[in-house]
Amino acid sequence: MAKQFVYSFEEGNKDMKNVLGGKGANLAEMTALGLPVPPGFIITAEACAEFYSLGKKYPQGMFDQVELKLKELENKMGAKLGDPNSPLLVSVRSGAAVSMPGMMDTVLNLGLNDLSVEGLAKKTGNERFAYDAYRRFINMFGDVVMGVEHKHFEAVLDSLKETKGYSFDTELAAEDWKKVCAGYKDVVKKHTGKLFPNEPKEQLKMAIDAVFNSWNSKRAIAYRRIHTITGLLGTAVNVQTMVFGNMGDTSGTGVLFTRNPSTGENKLYGEYLMNAQGEDVVAGIRTPKHIDELKKQMPIAYDELQKIYLKVEKHYKDMQDMEFTIQEGKLFILQTRRGKRTAMASVRIAVEMVKEGLITKREALLKIEAGQLDQLLHKQLDPVAKEKAKVVAKGLPASPGGAVGKAVFSAERAHELAKEGEKVILVRLETSPEDIEGMHASQGILTARGGMTSHAAVVARGMGTPCVAGCSEIKIEEPKKLFTVGGETVKELDYLTLDGSTGEVILGKVPVVDPVLSGNFGTVMEWAREAKRLGILTNADTPKDAQTAANYGAEGIGLCRTEHMFFEGVRIKAMREMILADTLEGRKKALAKIEPMQKADFKAIFKVMDNKPVVIRLLDPPLHEFLPKEEAEIEHMAMEMNVTKEKIKRTISDLHEFNPMLGFRGCRLGISFPEITEMQAKAILEAAIECRKEGFKPIAKIEIPLVGHVKEFTMQKEIVEKVAGSLGQKRGKDYWVGTMIEVPRAAMTADEIAPEADFFSFGTNDLTQMSCGFSRDDAGRFLGAYVEAGVYERDPFQSIDQGGVGMFMELCIEKGRKIKKDLDIGICGEHGGDPESVKFCHRIGLSNVSCSPYRVPIATLSAAQAAVEENKK
C-alpha cells in the first residue's frame, strides 16, 4: 500500500506537527474538537521531502491521493473545483512544523476561472463580488506562484481607476472588475510568456509545486540556517475550502481573545466587521466594532462563538486568539492560537485560571513570559500618546521603562538641574563611573556608544532608570550642548522622551504611566518561590538598591561592587589621592580616609540584608577610571588637590592602556597594592563585627575579582585572612572568601581553585568578552550583523552563549565540584536577569543567580519555570 501523503482535517491532531506542519495539525485539532472549521486536507511534509529526493517530482501516488481527498471535499461541500454552477474555491498555504518566514504565503480563491467565476456570481448572486474575487486570485497566484511582481498588477488597476476617475476600489462595478481581470491575465502573459492557467487542477498542482519549492527559497534556507533549524522534513501544504465574510450583511469576519489581552479580565474581547474580509480589518479603512455588539447584530452566531471560546480555552488551557468568519449567517473558525497579552493580563489570567481550577499553580507559572514582567516594574510611556509621538532614532533597549525630561549633556549639569527640581535626561557619548551622581539624578539616560552591558546600561538597570544605549544615529556635540539626528537638533533643556523597553528616542514629551503591582503579581511570585530551586540574589551596591531588591524577594546580594562607592565627592578625592601617591605611606594615608566610609556602607547593606549572604567584590576597575578626562576637570582636580596639572597628566598617561578590559584591574590591583585589599577586608570585617554587636547576623562573603590563576587567588586570600586573624575572625564561620570566574583560564583550572575558595561566582560579562574575544563596548559594530547572520542566535551579552561560554561554565562546575561536591557556585553577570540564561543556570546546576534589583522577579519566575519544566520531563 502506498504511504499516506494526504490527510483530511478529520484524520489529524495537534501532535502531528512533524507530518502535517503546525498550521495543519491545529486545523485538524479544531476539527476534532467539533469546531466549525471549513473542511480541507493536508499534503504532508514527508511528501515534500520525497519531492526533493526525487528531483522535484511528486512521490508515487501522491497526486492520486490529493484527487481522492479533493473528491471527498467536493462531495462534502456539494461543490466542485472549477464547476461553472457550484464552484468549490480553496485556499492553499504552506506550513512546516516550525513557523518559518520566507516560504510561500497564501493563495486564496483557487479554483476560479472564466467559467467558474460565473458560477460564483450565480451562486452568490453577486457578480461584482465574483469578479473582485477572481482578480484577487489572478493577482495572488500570478505573484506568488508565477513570480510576477505585484506592482505590475497594481499598475493595471491604477490606470483603470484614473481613466474612470475613481478614487476608491469600492467605486469599481462588476464590469470594471471584469476588465481588471482581463488586464491581469495580460500582465501574466506579458511577464511570464505563459497564459494564466484556466484548468483548476493545474492551478492546484502549480500551487502545490510553489509551496514545495518555497521550502528551499533563499530566504527560507537562510532562516533555517540562522535559527539552526535542522531535522525538518519539509513543508506541508494546506488546502482548505474558502469561506467569505464579504458576502453581504449576514457575512462578516473578526478576531477575538478569550480573555482581555490588556487587563486579563475573564471576558470575551474582540472586534469584527460585517461584510468584510480579513484584509479589510487589517487595512483599517473601516473601524471594527466591539465583539459585544455582535450579540445584538447576530445573536445566534454570537452564542455559538461563546460556546466555542469556552470549549477551546478549556481544551488548550490558555487564553486563545481566534479568527472567525461568518458567511451568510454561518460561523466558521479559521484559526486559534495562544493569545498574546500584556504582563498584567498574563499574571491575572494565570492566577484566575488556577482559581477556576483550569490549571495548577505550577502550570500557571509556565503561562507567564518571564521577560515581560519588566512591564510591571517600570514606568511606561502612555501607549496611545506614544503612537502619535515622533520617534527620531532607535538605540539598544538597555534599561526598560519610559522617561521624559530636559536634555542635558553632562553629569554635573544633570545633578545641578535635578537639585533645582528639574527632570532631566542625560545624553552622553558614553558614561563612565564618574557620571554616577548625574545618572542617579536623571530620569533617563541616552548614550551614543556602548552595548547592552556598557557602563550606562549596567548602571541604569541597577538603578531602574530607563536607558537607551549605543544610539549611533544621534551625533552628539558635547561642547556645544546639543545633538543632531535626522536633520533635527536637540539643544540643552529641550524635552526628550526615551522608551528604554524598545530603544526608541522621541522628541518632545510623551506622558508616562506609573507601574501598578497587583495582588496577582504577589501571588505569582509566591508560587514561583515555592517552585524554584535556584537561589535568587541581587547585584546591589547601595543600601537603597539592596532594599529595592529585598522588596522584590532577593535572598541576598550576589554582587556588591565596592568601586561604585568610591565615586562620590569626598571619596573620589581620597581615591585620587591614593592613585597619585608615590609611596606606600601616601597610599595608606589616603586609604585610611576611605575605610570608615566603606565600613559605614557595608554596615548599612548588612543591615538591609540581615541574615542573608552579601558577596562583596574587592576593587575591580582600572584606576584611570577614577581620574578626570577633560582639561577643565584636570585643572579643577589639580587645584583641589594642590598638585600640578602635569603630575595629574603624567599619572593619566602612565595609566593609559591599550586594552583596559585586559589591563591593570581586578585582583591585579590588590596584588600590586596589597594595602587596598587590606583596607577593604578590614572595612568589611569590622562592619560585620559591629553589626553583630548590634544584634544583626551579617553573612559576609569577600570576592576576589579577575582571578585567572589559583595563585592570584591565594595571594589575595592570604591578605584577607591576615586581616581577619588580627580581628579574631575565622574563615568559614565569620566570613568567606571566594572568587569570580570570569577569566577563561580560571574556568579551565577550577579544580585548582576550588580547594582554596569558599565559593565561585561566574562573571559572565567578562567571561563572554574573553571567551568569544569581543569587547562589550566595541561589539556593537559587528554583533548586530552577527546575530542577523545567525552566528550567535542571540546577543551573547544579553543571553548566555550556551554553546560556548556555557560550555566553559559547565567545565568549571564539573572541575570545581569534582573537588568540592557542594561548592557554592553562582552567577552575577548581567545574564542573571535573562530568562533563558536563568533556565540554563538551573539546568547546569548553579546554586544561585544574581541580577539587578528590578530583574529579581523575572529571575525568580524563570528559575521556577526551569524547575517546573525539569519535573515535567
Next chain:
Amino acid sequence: MAKQFVYSFEEGNKDMKNVLGGKGANLAEMTALGLPVPPGFIITAEACAEFYSLGKKYPQGMFDQVELKLKELENKMGAKLGDPNSPLLVSVRSGAAVSMPGMMDTVLNLGLNDLSVEGLAKKTGNERFAYDAYRRFINMFGDVVMGVEHKHFEAVLDSLKETKGYSFDTELAAEDWKKVCAGYKDVVKKHTGKLFPNEPKEQLKMAIDAVFNSWNSKRAIAYRRIHTITGLLGTAVNVQTMVFGNMGDTSGTGVLFTRNPSTGENKLYGEYLMNAQGEDVVAGIRTPKHIDELKKQMPIAYDELQKIYLKVEKHYKDMQDMEFTIQEGKLFILQTRRGKRTAMASVRIAVEMVKEGLITKREALLKIEAGQLDQLLHKQLDPVAKEKAKVVAKGLPASPGGAVGKAVFSAERAHELAKEGEKVILVRLETSPEDIEGMHASQGILTARGGMTSHAAVVARGMGTPCVAGCSEIKIEEPKKLFTVGGETVKELDYLTLDGSTGEVILGKVPVVDPVLSGNFGTVMEWAREAKRLGILTNADTPKDAQTAANYGAEGIGLCRTEHMFFEGVRIKAMREMILADTLEGRKKALAKIEPMQKADFKAIFKVMDNKPVVIRLLDPPLHEFLPKEEAEIEHMAMEMNVTKEKIKRTISDLHEFNPMLGFRGCRLGISFPEITEMQAKAILEAAIECRKEGFKPIAKIEIPLVGHVKEFTMQKEIVEKVAGSLGQKRGKDYWVGTMIEVPRAAMTADEIAPEADFFSFGTNDLTQMSCGFSRDDAGRFLGAYVEAGVYERDPFQSIDQGGVGMFMELCIEKGRKIKKDLDIGICGEHGGDPESVKFCHRIGLSNVSCSPYRVPIATLSAAQAAVEENKK
C-alpha cells in the same frame, strides 16, 4: 635496625640525589671515581624530613650515626675534631636534590676553638694562618648559624686596622688575628647573649640544626613556592674535611674547564692562584695565572689534573667545570659540574664529542641549550668594550643582538637618514604598522612601551633587528626629538647602542661583532632535522623573510600576515581609500588596486617556498591601524586623497575602540566586508595558478583569523570556495582553508570547527591574552611582579603557560582530532620559537610549529631535543 641517616662519601653515588642532595651525591660520585676528594659524610634529606615531623628533633639514632661517621673520618684523616695537636677541620653545607637559594650557605673551618687553633698552628707551623682561619670561622658561624650580622664583625676588624694604621688584611700579624678572634667572640656574646661554642661537637650540632632550619627559611619557602618545587624531603647536610690552598707556596687553588668554554676547543682551560683560597680568586685582588703555567710550576699536580679531567669528562660525557685545591703539593678536587659555555663552544663541543666517539648524535643534541643559538645568528656587542660602556637603562630583551646607530624619533626620519647611508636607532613610545619602513631602515629599535609581543618586538624579531622594548625608564619627547634617562638627555643624531639580548640601553658607541656560522652549526642542524618529529615552519610576510627562514631550514610558512603588505606607500593609500569608501563599489574599486600587488607578493613567496606549505592569513588588524594618528599626517592624507580632514577624523573617531584587541578585526572584517575576503582569496589563488603555470608547486593554505564560532569560519570559507570555484580550483587539491585557534571559544568548540577546517593553527599570543585576560601591551605593568611573585613561572607571552593556555591547546587537540584523526594542527604565536614551548608542542602532539626566521634553528633543535627526550623515557 635503625634507618641509615648518614652516609660516608664512599657509600653514595650520583643517582642518590633525593636522599643525599645534589651536592652530596656528586661528592660521592667523584669519590667512587677515585678522585682525590677530601673525605666526609652526608646526613640525608630524610633525616631533615623526620626532624620536622618530630617537632624539630633529631630522629632516633641520627646523631649516633653522625658520631660514628665522624669517628671513621677522624681515623682516616689521623686527626680529631677539636684535638689540640692534630685537629680535624670540616666544612658544613646544605644541599637539597634541587639547587635552591635561600638555604644555609657554608660554614668553613668548623672544629676550631681556643685549643685546637693552637693545634692547627703547630701542625701547619703557621700561627698567623691558624688565627686567620679561626676568625673566619667565628665570623661565618656567628653569622650563618647564630644570626649575628656580618657588619658587626667587620666593625671590629676595621677598628683594629684603623688603630694599627693598616690598609690591607695582609698587614695583620698572628697577634693581630688573635685580637680579632677575641673581638669577634665578644661580638657574638653581645648580640646573642651567648658564648661562642667552644665544644666542636656542639658546633657541629648547631651547624646541622642551622642547615635543617634553613630548609624552612622564608626565602627557601618562597623559592619553592615560586618554582613550584614540591615533593622534596628536605635538605641533606654535607660534612667534609677542610683542605687549604693558602698554606704556602706549594698550596694553591683554581678552576678549570675541560674544554675551552668560549670556543669549545678541546684543550684544558682554567686559572689558578698559588697560596690562596677560593675567595681570593673571586675577589680579583690578585690576577690568576693560566692553567698551562701550572705545568711548569707544579708538574706533578698538573699531570694528575690532566688525568682527572680526562676521566671526569669521559665519565660525565660533558665538558666539566671543576674546582681544585692543592694543599702542600697534594691535589684535591672539590667540585665538578657541567661547564657553562657559549653557543659557539656548545656546538663545537657537541660535534667533536660525537667525532671522538664519546657520545651519540642524539646525545649531542641534548648538550646544546637551544635558546643560546641566538648568539650565533645575530651581531653581538663586543663583550670587552661593553664592559666599560655606560648602561643607562634596561628594557625588555625583545629581539636579540647588538646595534649601534644615531638616535632618531620617527620612522620617516629613520628612512630618510638610512637612505643617506646613516646607521640609525629608531626610538619610539611604541611602534605601529605604519612605521614598518622606518623599522626596516634601522639598526635597532627602542620603545618605551609594550611587552615582548608588542608590535615593535614581533616585527623586529621577524626582521632579525635588535630591539629593546618597554623601556619605561626613558622619557621620550617626540616633538622635541629627544629622550631623557637618569639625568642624561639623548637628542636626535646622538649615538646610542642597544643590546637586544639583555635589554640594555647604552649611551655612545660600542663596537659590534658579526656572527659567524661554523660548519659545526650546520652539522648540528642536520642531526636535529633527522631527530625531530615536529614540522618547523616560519612566520614570514615577505619573500626576503621567507628566504632567510628557508636558509635556516624552514619547511614552509606557518604564518604569512597579509596586512604587513598593506603598509607601503601606494598600498596604504589604496587601503585608506577602501576604509574611507562609503559604498561597496568604492571599496571594491580600492581593493582592485591592491589585488595585483598582493598577487605579486604571494607569487614571490610561493616561489621561495616552492613545494612547501604557505599558510596565508587573511586581513587581521583593526582598520584604524591603517589611519594616521597625528594632526600633520591627517592633513597630509587629506590633501593626498582629496578628502576633507573632517571626513578622515570622523572615520578615525568612528573606528575608535575601547579594547581594539577584542574589537572589529580578524574574520569580523571579512564578515562585514566580504569583498576584502574575496579580493584576498582571488589574489592568493591566482598567484598559485600562475606559479603552477611557471612550473612551480605552490601549496596555498588560506587561514581565517579570530574565529570563535564555527559559523564565522564557514561563512568565510564559503566566500573563499566561491572565488575558488570561479577559478576552477578545488579545495583539498589546489588549496586548503583552515583557521587560527586563538579565541578560547574556538578551542572549546574545536569539535564543531574541525569537520569544516583543513587545518588549525594556534595563535598563542591572542589565546594567551584572552585565556588569561591580560593584554600583551598592557601586561608590562604587572606581569613582572607576577613572575616575581611566582604566579606564572615564566612570562606567559614568552613561554606557553602550560598549566592554563596549554590546557586549552590540549582540549582543542583532543576535540579536534576526535573528529579528524590526522588534523594538521600547528602553532604560529611567538611561542613557536621558545624552546620550552616547542617541547610542549611536541609532547601534546602538534604537527608543526612556526616561528620568526631567526628562531628556526632554535625551534629545530628544541623539537629534536623533545623527540630525543621522549625516546629516552
